[in-house]
Amino acid sequence: MTAEAYAQALWQTIQRGTAPKKAIASLHALLVRHGRIALLPRVGRAFTRIALREAKRTDITLSVARLKDTRAAKQSVKKLVSELRVEASDVKTAVDEHLIGGWRLEGRGTLVDASYKKHLLSLYENVIGK
Amino acid sequence: MQNPIVEKIIKEIEHFAPKAEAIHVGRVTAVGDGVVAIDGLSKAVMSEIVQFEETAQKTLSKAMDVSGSLYGLVLNLEEDGVRAIVLGDSARVAEGMTVKSSGRILSVPSGEELLGRVVNALGEPVDGKGPFSNMTMMPVEREASGVIDRRSVSVPLQTGIKAIDSMIPIGRGQRELLIGDRSTGKTTIAIDTIINQRNEPEGTRPICIYVAIGQKESKTARIVAQLTEAGAMGYTIIVDAPASAPAALQFLAPFSGVAMGEYFMDQGRDVLIIYDDLSKQATAYRQLSLLLRRPPGREAYPGDIFYLHSRLLERAARLSEEKGGGSITALPIIETQEGDVSAYIPTNVISITDGQIFLMAELFNKGVRPAIDVGISVSRVGSSAQTKAMKSVAGGLKLELAQFRELEAFMQFAQDLDKVTAQRIESGLRMVEVLKQKNGAPLPLEMQVAVLYAAGHTFFADVAVSKVPDVEKQLVSFLDGQYGKALAEIKKTGVVSENMKKTLNKALEEFRLAHPELFNAAK
Numbered sequence: 001m002t003a004e005a006y007a008q009a010l011w012q013t014i015q016r017g018t019a020p021k022k023a024i025a026s027l028h029a030l031l032v033r034h035g036r037i038a039l040l041p042r043v044g045r046a047f048t049r050i051a052l053r054e055a056k057r058t059d060i061t062l063s064v065a066r067l068k069d070t071r072a073a074k075q076s077v078k079k080l081v082s083e084l085r086v087e088a089s090d091v092k093t094a095v096d097e098h099l100i101g102g103w104r105l106e107g108r109g110t111l112v113d114a115s116y117k118k119h120l121l122s123l124y125e126n127v128i129g130k
Numbered sequence: 131m132q133n134p135i136v137e138k139i140i141k142e143i144e145h146f147a148p149k150a151e152a153i154h155v156g157r158v159t160a161v162g163d164g165v166v167a168i169d170g171l172s173k174a175v176m177s178e179i180v181q182f183e184e185t186a187q188k189t190l191s192k193a194m195d196v197s198g199s200l201y202g203l204v205l206n207l208e209e210d211g212v213r214a215i216v217l218g219d220s221a222r223v224a225e226g227m228t229v230k231s232s233g234r235i236l237s238v239p240s241g242e243e244l245l246g247r248v249v250n251a252l253g254e255p256v257d258g259k260g261p262f263s264n265m266t267m268m269p270v271e272r273e274a275s276g277v278i279d280r281r282s283v284s285v286p287l288q289t290g291i292k293a294i295d296s297m298i299p300i301g302r303g304q305r306e307l308l309i310g311d312r313s314t315g316k317t318t319i320a321i322d323t324i325i326n327q328r329n330e331p332e333g334t335r336p337i338c339i340y341v342a343i344g345q346k347e348s349k350t351a352r353i354v355a356q357l358t359e360a361g362a363m364g365y366t367i368i369v370d371a372p373a374s375a376p377a378a379l380q381f382l383a384p385f386s387g388v389a390m391g392e393y394f395m396d397q398g399r400d401v402l403i404i405y406d407d408l409s410k411q412a413t414a415y416r417q418l419s420l421l422l423r424r425p426p427g428r429e430a431y432p433g434d435i436f437y438l439h440s441r442l443l444e445r446a447a448r449l450s451e452e453k454g455g456g457s458i459t460a461l462p463i464i465e466t467q468e469g470d471v472s473a474y475i476p477t478n479v480i481s482i483t484d485g486q487i488f489l490m491a492e493l494f495n496k497g498v499r500p501a502i503d504v505g506i507s508v509s510r511v512g513s514s515a516q517t518k519a520m521k522s523v524a525g526g527l528k529l530e531l532a533q534f535r536e537l538e539a540f541m542q543f544a545q546d547l548d549k550v551t552a553q554r555i556e557s558g559l560r561m562v563e564v565l566k567q568k569n570g571a572p573l574p575l576e577m578q579v580a581v582l583y584a585a586g587h588t589f590f591a592d593v594a595v596s597k598v599p600d601v602e603k604q605l606v607s608f609l610d611g612q613y614g615k616a617l618a619e620i621k622k623t624g625v626v627s628e629n630m631k632k633t634l635n636k637a638l639e640e641f642r643l644a645h646p647e648l649f650n651a652a653k
Contacts, residue, residue, distance in 0.1 A: 053169055056157065080152065098189050106155065109170045111228065114150035117190050124194055126142050 003039050006031070007046035011054070060084065060107030061092045065099040065115070073103035076114070084108055154231035156211065158182070164220045164376045165421040166202055168229050169211040177235050177271050178204045180214055183228040201252075202229065203236055203378065206422050213422050215378035217252060238386045239265035240393035245337070248354060248368040251379040251386045256370060257354075268389040270382065274444035281450045283484075286515040287336065287402060287459050290326025290572020291319060293502050293565045296524035296582055297531070298487055301515025302336070302400050303448025303457040307479055309464045309471060310489030315500050316463045318569040319487070320404040321353060323461065325360045326572035327402065336400040336459065338366040341387035344373045344380050344410030356570065373410075380414035388445045391458050395447075398454035403446070407463035408439060412475045429474045436478050443482050485509035499566060504531045517575065517624040523582040527561070534558025560590045563598035573606065576617040579626060580609050583634050589642075592649040601648050605641055613637045 006027065013023045031037045060081070064073045070093050081088055086108070096104070101116035156170030171180065182200045185193035200222050206213035216223055217236075238253035239262055248257040255261060283301035300306045308316045324338040340357075342350045350370050357363045367390060371383035384405045391401040405411070412435055419432035427433045439462075446460035462483065464476050469491065471480070480486055487507045494501035513521075537555050540547060547555070564585045567573070573581070581602055584590065593601050609617060616633050620626060626634075642649060 053159065057170065096187070098187060098193075100190060106228070109154055109156065109172060110152050111155040111230065112150055112152045117185075117193065120190060121185060121193055123142055127139055 002036070003042035004046045006039065006043045007050055010043070010047055011050045058108060059092060060086050060090065060105065061094050063094045063096040063099060063104040063106070063115075065095070065097055065101050067095055069101070069103065076103060077105050077112070080105060080112055084110060154233075155183075156180075156229045156231070158223060158225055158227040158229060159211065161216075161220060161223045161225060163417075163421050164216050164378055165418070166214050166216055166220070166223055166229075167211060168202075168214060171204075171212050171229065171231055174204050174207065174212045174231055175235075176204060176207060179232045179234055179236050180204060180212075181230045181232060182216075182223055183230060184222060186228055203382070205418070206424075215381075215418055215422075216376065217378055217382070218376070220376065236270040236382075237267040238270055238389050240268045240390040241265040244367045244390060245365060246363045246367075248350075248370055251369060251371045251375070251383040253386060253390070266393055268393050270385045270389045272389065272392065272445070274441065275447045275449060275453070279450055279453045280447050283448055283511045283515050285400075285448075285457075286512075286517055286520075287323075287400075288326055288329070288575050289319070289323040290329065290574065290578075291322055291500060291567055292573060292578050292581065293500055293504070293567070294319070294487065295516075295575070295578055296520060296565075297504055297528045298485065298502070298507050298509040299512035299516040299520070300459065300461075300485075300509060301448075301512045302459050303446065304485070304509070304511050304515070305443050305446045305460040305462065305483040306509060306512070307462050307464060307483040307486035308489065309466060309476060309480070309486050310501070311466050311469055311491045314489040314491050314494045315569070316465070316489055317349075317353070317406055319489075319500055320406060320461055320463065321356060322569060322572045323402065324357060324366055324404070325362045325570065326574075327365065328360070328362055329572070329574045334400065335365055336402040336457075337391070337394045338362070339369065339387045339391050339401065339403040340366060341369040341371075341383050341403065341405050343371050343383050343405065343407060344414065345370075345406065347372045347374065360570065377414040377417045381411060381418055384408070384411055384442050388442060388458065388460075392445065395449065395456035395458050396454060398449075398456045400456060401458045403458060403460050405442075405460065405462040407465050408442075408479060409465045409475055412438070431474060435475070436482075439475075439479055440482050443479075484511045497566075498562060499569070504528055505535055519579045519620050519624055519626045520575070520582075522626050523579050523586055527582070527586075530554075531558065531561060531565075534561070557588075557591070559595045560593070560598050561585060563595055564590060564602055566599055574621065576620040577606050577609065579620050580613075580617055580634060580637075581606065583626065583631075584638055587635075587638070589638055597648065601645075604645065604648070605638075608641050608644075609637055612640070 010023055010027050014020050031040060062073055062077060064070050081091055099115035099117050102114045104115045105112045154171065154173050156168040158166055159169045160167040180202045182202060184196045184200060201217045202214035203217055204212050204214045241264060243262045243265060247255055247259060250256050283303045285302040287300045287302045289295055289300060308319055310316050324340065327335050327338055350372065354368060357366055369383050369387040371380045387403055391403050394401050412431060415435065415438055416431050420426060424432045443460055443462060446458045448457040449455055462479060464479050466476055485508045488503040489501045490503045493503065533554060537551060541555055564581060584605065590598050619630060
C-alpha cells in the first residue's frame with residue numbers, strides 16, 4: 001500500500017511537469033529521509049503498473065477483422081475520433097479476426113462496437129429471447 | 131410450408147437495425163472473492179449495474195455459448211476506478227476484461243407472474259417453470275415512503291397463532307422482529323403466518339414474500355413443499371439466496387424481495403414479507419465490506435450496517451389513501467447466540483422494528499410451542515390494529531401469563547401456597563396449554579376468539595392440564611362443525627356482541643354435556 005502511494009506520488013509529480021530524472025532523485029532522497037529505502041524496488045514495480053494502466057487508459061484502438069478493412073474503418077470513425085479529441089494519427093489499429101467484419105473502437109473509457117460479430121450476437125439473442 | 135423458426139429469423143433479420151452507440155467502459159484490473167476492481171468507469175454511479183463483456187476475443191460460436199450476461203453492482207466509487215460485486219459466478223471474470231456501464235440502477239422484475247414462483251436475488255426463476263414474459267422492473271434501492279405518504283397502522287395482520295394474535299398483535303404495515311436462538315421455531319411462525327393468509331378474503335389477502343437468506347436449499351425446498359401442500363403458494367413468492375450463493379446475492383436478496391413487494395403495494399395491495407434471516411445478510415454484507423476494504427467497526431461489521439437494515443425495514447409502510455392504501459408488513463428474523471439479545475445486530479434490529487417476538491430455547495425444550503416469551507415480547511403499534519373481539523377476550527392475558535411465570539418458581543412448594551396463588555398457578559398452567567399450537571395449523575380469528583373466550587370463562591378449569599390441548603382440539607372441531615356459520619359473525623363484525631356471548635356460552639355448555647368424560651379430571 002505504501003509503495004503504491006509513493007508510486008502514485010511519483011507519477012503525479014511527473015505528470016505535473018517535473019523532469020522524470022529529477023523526480024526520481026527527489027523520491028530517492030525522500031525515501032532515505034523516511035528510512036524506507038528498502039521500498040524502492042516495490043515503488044518501481046508499482047510505478048510500472050500505473051504507467052501501463054495510464055497508457056491503456058489513453059490509448060485508442062481501432063480493431064478490424066482484416067487488415068484491408070482498415071482504411072474504410074478509419075473513414076467511419078473519423079467523426080467519433082474527433083469527438084474524443086484524439087488525433088487520427090494517434091489511433092492504433094489492430095486485427096481481430098473474431099470480429100468477422102465491421103470495426104470496433106475502444107479507448108479513453110469509451111467503446112463503440114460496429115462489428116458484424118456484435119450484430120450477429122444481437123440477432124441471435126433476439127431470436128432465442130436471451 | 132414455412133418453418134416457424136425460419137419465419138421468426140427472417141422477421142428478425144428484416145427488422146434488424148444495427149446500432150453502434152458509444153458506451154462508457156472500464157477494464158477489470160483485479161478480481162477475487164466476488165469483488166472486482168475496475169479501472170475507468172469515471173461516470174459510474176452508486177448501485178449501478180455494469181456488464182462484463184465475456185464475448186471479446188472469442189469466436190462467434192464460442193460467444194453464442196456464453197450462458198447469459200454476467201453483471202456486477204458498483205458499490206465503491208474510488209479516485210481512479212470503481213469496485214463492484216459480481217452478481218453471479220466470479221470465476222467468469224478475468225483480468226483485462228472490458229466492463230460496460232449500463233447507466234441503470236439494479237432492478238428486479240415484478241408482477242403477477244411471480245406469484246407461486248421461486249426466484250433468485252436477481253428475480254430470475256430457479257424453479258424450472260420457465261421464464262417470465264410480462265414484468266415491471268422495480269429498483270432494488272428505493273427511498274422509503276415519506277411521512278406524508280403514510281398513515282398509521284390500523285388493520286390487523288392475522289398470524290393464526292393464538293399467542294401472537296392475542297398478546298402481540300401485528301398490524302398491516304408494521305415491522306415485527308422474530309428473534310431467538312437456532313431451532314426455536316422462528317421460521318415456523320413465519321410460515322404459519324403465510325399459511326394463515328388463506329383464511330383471508332381474496333380481495334384483502336396479502337401477497338406473501340418469503341426471502342430465504344443463507345439457508346440450506348433443503349430447508350427452502352421443504353418450505354416450498356409445505357406451502358404448496360397448504361395451498362399457500364398461489365399468493366406467495368419465494369426469493370432464494372441460499373448458503374451456496376455468493377455473498378453479493380445474499381446481501382441483495384432482502385432488497386430484491388421488498389422491491390417486488392413494492393410493486394404490489396403501489397397497486398394498493400397488502401404485502402407480507404419475511405426476511406429469514408437478517409443475521410446472515412449482515413454476515414454477507416460484512417464479508418463484502420471487508421473485501422471492498424471498507425473500515426471495519428464493531429464485531430468487524432462496517433459502519434453502515436445499521437443503515438443497511440434501517441433502509442430496508444423503513445420500506446415497510448402503510449400508505450395513505452392518496453397513495454393507494456397498500457402496505458408492506460415486514461417480519462424480519464434474527465438468530466441469536468445463546469439467547470444473547472444484546473449483541474450488535476440484534477440490538478440494532480430491535481431498535482429499528484416496531485416490536486419483537488422473543489422465542490426462548492428453554493420454553494421450546496419444555497414443549498411450549500410456539501416458545502414465545504410473553505414477558506419480553508412486545509408489539510408497539512399492533513394493539514391499535516387488534517380487533518375488538520380479540521381485545522375483549524385477551525385483555526388481561528399477557529398480565530396473567532407474566533404473573534404465572536413469576537409464580538412458576540414456587541410450584542414445587544405447592545402444599546404451602548395460599549389459595550389465590552395456587553389458583554393462579556393452576557389457571558396459568560392451563561392457559562399455557564391453551565396457547566400451545568402445532569406447526570402448520572394456524573387458527574382463524576373466530577376460532578381463536580372462541581377458544582380464548584372459553585379459557586377466560588374457566589371452561590378448562592375442570593380439565594386435566596395434560597388433556598387441555600386435546601380438549602381444545604375437540605372443541606375447535608365441534609365449534610367449526612356446529613357453530614361455524616354463527617362464529618363467522620365475529621370475523622365479519624370484529625366484535626363479540628352480547629348475542630355472540632350467549633351463542634358461545636350455549637356452544638360451550640353443549641360441548642361440556644356431550645363430552646362429560648373430559649371434565650372433572652383436574653387432578
